Amino acid sequence: MKQMIPIPTIKRFPSYLRILEEEEKKGAEYVSTTTLADALDLKPIQVRKDISSTGINGKPKVGFPVKELSEAINHALGWDNVNSAIIVGAGNLGRALSGYEGFNAYGLSVAAIFDNDEKKIGEQVSGLTIRDIREVRDYIKDNHIGIAVITVPASVSQETADYLVDCGVRGIWNFAPKDLKVPEGVVLQRTDLATSLAVLSAKLRNSISSHQDETI
Amino acid sequence: MKQMIPIPTIKRFPSYLRILEEEEKKGAEYVSTTTLADALDLKPIQVRKDISSTGINGKPKVGFPVKELSEAINHALGWDNVNSAIIVGAGNLGRALSGYEGFNAYGLSVAAIFDNDEKKIGEQVSGLTIRDIREVRDYIKDNHIGIAVITVPASVSQETADYLVDCGVRGIWNFAPKDLKVPEGVVLQRTDLATSLAVLSAKLRNSISSHQDETI
């Protein structure tokens, strides 16, 4: 396997992309690591180290080619290929996510949303029809769905994940406040509000000093 | 300041709490680090190290007292005191978050939701009335609001944060896909879907191997 990029670097990549896009809009052809670092409250040396893992070379005194760099980062993230995803769970969060425009920029195409509640099935949500969960297996097969976004209640999240894995998804993005188990070979990513809030709370409790952030 | 608990440990604390709660429901008085580790796909040694930072002592061969440990973790997170928060931005995500029951368990009380859209103001959202953003300064003062949850569009997120800080909030929880700047002394935490998705995408791209997760 190709030289793996460290997770902390991966996590900073989307922020770099946002700044690069701004610079591109301004018409900048090159951007220096000091510019990127200032915009993101990072140190230039760290930005340089991160960028080095893309393989892109810069010009001393000038910086890095904006276009080339953002393409390389997009590629490193796999955002230059579209991944088809489904959302499972049409509650508040599932609906909010299905309406999130940003996903397309990240190479994620939300193809459908599912629920098991008869009352919700058939309803329209940001251009998608809520489908019956009993159709999900066929849907995954027929539409080459690789990613399932789980927004069901925590109490049923493990069985939901098990079922989706059995249906063939390769990646699970779990929003339920529960630590799921998935078999070897399936990629699991969680976005846990509790974790995020924990960091915020702990910092507030100590407060004064350390206002530096992080993500999930 | 008291001995700071490492951020990675803080991030694991909510998961421990969930398992401890399950154990408590089962009637367990003590829980071992092997049990916790198995439930969360961690190593016992790491769980022991994490727990050691709470100051709670266990009994060899028996484990740690469930009740006492979960109280200590809640305290370390500052979840034993209620923090009043407001949500700013009544879009899909703001609405979803305002309806999230779980926050109360984390010592977060969502007191109100604000927006600047005349059409939304006055509307009811999960028991809260959407208020006019022009009332936010007084509201923060009168209700001792410490935390603002930002769910406005990225394009106006910085000015929103600036304003809220000026109004006196001590903590900002930012959901907009933008890297905000806040003055020294204000705590900033972001929950960025792009970051989370970046990790998922990168893992999928490499795939095979490394299905271990992380959070935002």
Add this chain to the structure above:
DNA sequence: TAGATTGTTAATCGATTAACAATC
């Protein structure tokens, strides 16, 4: 008692940061 589990100190690992030569 025997053995599982705790608690602590030391080793390892990996990311961040520093130092500095190379260069447009």
Add this chain to the structure above:
DNA sequence: TAGATTGTTAATCGATTAACAATC
């Protein structure tokens, strides 16, 4: 040319993991 910035190697820092004695 002078100086800002890159690129690379080494040092530092902090978290994870290993080792092992203590103990219910």
